[in-house]
Amino acid sequence: MTPDFEQAEEWEKRHLWHPFTQMREWTLPDHHPLFIASGEGPWLRDAAGNRYLDGNSSIWTNIHGHNHPRINRAITEQLFQIAHSSFLGLTHLPAARLAKELVDLLPDSGITRVFYSDDGSTGIEVAIKMAIQYFKQTGLSKKIGFAAFNNAYHGDTLGASSLGGIANFHDRFAALQFPVMRVNGLDELDRLDAATLAAIVIEPLIQGAAGMRTWPAGMLRQLRQWCDRHHVLLVFDEVMTGFGRTGRMFACQHEGVIPDFLVLAKGLTGGYLPLAATLTTEAIYDGFLGDFSELRAFFYGHSYTANPLGCAAALASLQVFREERVLEHVASVIPVLEEGLEQLKQLPCVRDVRQIGMIAGIEVGAADGITFDWRERMGAKVCVAARDFGLLTRPIQDVVVFMPPLCVSRDEIRFGIEVIGKAVKTVCG
Ligand SMILES: Cc1ncc(COP(=O)(O)O)c(C=O)c1O
Numbered sequence: 001m002t003p004d005f006e007q008a009e010e011w012e013k014r015h016l017w018h019p020f021t022q023m024r025e026w027t028l029p030d031h032h033p034l035f036i037a038s039g040e041g042p043w044l045r046d047a048a049g050n051r052y053l054d055g056n057s058s059i060w061t062n063i064h065g066h067n068h069p070r071i072n073r074a075i076t077e078q079l080f081q082i083a084h085s086s087f088l089g090l091t092h093l094p095a096a097r098l099a100k101e102l103v104d105l106l107p108d109s110g111i112t113r114v115f116y117s118d119d120g121s122t123g124i125e126v127a128i129k130m131a132i133q134y135f136k137q138t139g140l141s142k143k144i145g146f147a148a149f150n151n152a153y154h155g156d157t158l159g160a161s162s163l164g165g166i167a168n169f170h171d172r173f174a175a176l177q178f179p180v181m182r183v184n185g186l187d188e189l190d191r192l193d194a195a196t197l198a199a200i201v202i203e204p205l206i207q208g209a210a211g212m213r214t215w216p217a218g219m220l221r222q223l224r225q226w227c228d229r230h231h232v233l234l235v236f237d238e239v240m241t242g243f244g245r246t247g248r249m250f251a252c253q254h255e256g257v258i259p260d261f262l263v264l265a266k267g268l269t270g271g272y273l274p275l276a277a278t279l280t281t282e283a284i285y286d287g288f289l290g291d292f293s294e295l296r297a298f299f300y301g302h303s304y305t306a307n308p309l310g311c312a313a314a315l316a317s318l319q320v321f322r323e324e325r326v327l328e329h330v331a332s333v334i335p336v337l338e339e340g341l342e343q344l345k346q347l348p349c350v351r352d353v354r355q356i357g358m359i360a361g362i363e364v365g366a367a368d369g370i371t372f373d374w375r376e377r378m379g380a381k382v383c384v385a386a387r388d389f390g391l392l393t394r395p396i397q398d399v400v401v402f403m404p405p406l407c408v409s410r411d412e413i414r415f416g417i418e419v420i421g422k423a424v425k426t427v428c429g
Pocket residue numbers: 060119120121122124153154155156203208209237238239240265266
């Protein structure tokens with residue numbers, strides 16, 4: 001490391017506070033945080049010049065790789081026009097064009113409107129508040145309740161985390177969170193009180209933060225039918241699954257199911273900048289129209305709503321999808337990932353592998369089939385070992401995530417799988 005980074009390590013340990021991190025461990029003298037200095041395609045480089053495959057797409061955000069020339073250019077060109085102006089009472093071309101392109105990705109779906117915010121959590125907040133205000137303004141003000149699934153994760157702001165069902169993340173704030181009707185699966189829907197229910201929220205096809213837990217095929221269609229029967233709105237949280245990760249542009253397209261709200265973030269800008277979009281239908285939008293004095297406008301917004309740099313990056317990312325035929329590439333490499341996971345499954349310490357498209361979770365456990373004590377942090381140890389072999393990723397307890405940027409080659413996938421195999425053997429025996 002250069003002297004600059006040595007100095008930075010001191011500042012880092014003295015002044016910074018990292019998410020989901022026990023800072024007492026982080027600041028120990030023998031812990032040297034990894035400084036990421038640059039990236040190229042699916043690879044990251046640290047301050048000492050070591051190269052790593054970005055095995056979790058920089059926390060599930062990066063789509064086309066780092067330093068992509070088209071996205072770099074788009075952001076730079078926008079920067080020399082304007083970096084930011086308010087979206088309250090003003091508008092701009094990249095926001096309008098992006099809204100049109102997003103809606104065009106879901107033709108004949110009834111999805112027509114785009115509301116921008118900043119990240120996955122705020123995208124969910126928008127859906128929550130829109131659903132409540134919509135029912136209030138359409139004569140069904142008793143509909144203020146939400147249902148969500150056990151083990152769900154929808155973000156960390158207080159509203160989004162109310163929907164979350166992972167004890168470690170959410171329980172300590174329970175007293176402040178709004179009540180949510182919690183279900184395990186479709187068979188429990190009929191015990192919900194639909195008269196007070198505004199919406200059901202789900203991560204379609206796969207629950208990410210729960211440890212890459214997949215839902216049964218056909219579930220989304222049945223959920224849509226139940227919601228239609230009971231006049232309950234359906235929210236698809238595609239913050240993780242959106243933009244090609246599952247093999248289709250959006251997870252909902254696997255079952256041809258259109259939600260009332262589709263929440264997009266992370267990959268929206270190709271993983272470059274924070275931007276979210278909550279997409280909805282004309283019917284919901286109509287519920288907010290009226291005379292000014294009726295105060296039916298949607299009361300929500302952030303300072304950086306529709307940031308032009310983010311919109312420019314998102315437009316460039318969609319262009320890359322078209323020009324580089326990204327979904328075709330993804331279709332051609334998914335079987336390579338599948339094959340690799342099958343190999344990992346043969347290891348005695350791999351309890352399970354789960355995969356949807358380019359998203360994979362590899363669950364480690366003791367060779368006798370018993371789970372490790374979570375305090376042993378075996379998943380984290382596997383990830384630390386993988387780092388030494390040239391792969392960066394993060395675990396969810398004992399589930400090692402492997403979801404590289406969509407631009408990975410077959411050989412890069414094989415490399416990632418090989419590293420995970422070596423790391424599992426090194427740590428678990
Ligand atoms: C399904 C899902 N929803 C929402 C979020 C929250 O997104 P953000 O971290 O951008 O607020 C995440 C983050 O991992 C997620 O996986």
